[in-house]
Amino acid sequence: MTKPERRDEIVRAALELIAEHGFHGAPMALIAERAGVGAGTIYRYFENKDVLINELYRGLEERIYPVITEGYVELKAFRGRFLHLGTALLRYFIKNPLDFRYLEQFHNSPYGVAFRREKLLGEREGCDVYHELFKEGVAQQVLKDVPLPLLFALSFGPLLAAARDHILGFIELDDALIARTIEACWDAVKR
Incomplete structure (x- = not known):
């Protein structure tokens, strides 16, 4: 080898x-x-397990980013971009349950706190198309004027719960139900 x-x-x-x-x-x-x-x-x-854990996260983030942004720049309408990103992310999680389970653990552990803080505060370069989209949406008064962590929670909370329930076999997310789920996330954050 x-x-x-x-x-x-x-x-x-x-x-x-x-x-x-x-x-x-x-x-x-x-x-x-x-x-x-x-x-x-x-x-x-x-060097140690902490380095391995953080490298795993970075590798997954680098794999996901091109998947969710494929075709994204061609979209002009704000709502279309939001729906595109949510749909692509949910489909990625469904197709890659190990990645989803790892990311869920990472973000809900002390390891993920620094990464989440950097993302929410916009201190991290690259790979954060959501932060840019949410800032733009608030500035254009397309999204509710609430703190970014709340926009993330309203957008990702239902999406993550749906992915988790699909992976666990509680629901079957087909294309129609994926679209309805992402629409519900949009309804939660739009003005």
Whole structure:
């Protein structure tokens, strides 16, 4: 196995184990075992578990961004851009349940606090098309004039709950129900 393949196997094993068992249920030794490498090998690629966890997050964010923004710049209407991003994100989560489960854990843990703060305050470069869209919507008086964290909650809360319930088998999100879900998120934030 080449070095890039080893690193990829470590990342894949960590993603699977953390999504299945949480951060504390995925010790480095178990990650190494699942990846088929020695425990010490992980430390050649990642200084410690915290670095691995944060790198996993960054990698997922970099994979998601091009998916949700494909075709986005061509859209001129604000509502169309909002619906596009929400639909693309929900479909990504449905197609990639491990990614969703990891991201949900990350954002609801101490690891995610700094990233969320940077995103909400707009201190993070790139990969945050939502922050830009929400700022524009408030400035143009298209969206409710409420704090950005509330706009994020009203937009993502229902979307994340729907993705979670689909992944758990409680509902089946087809194209029509996805569209209705994103419309409901729009209704929650529009003026």
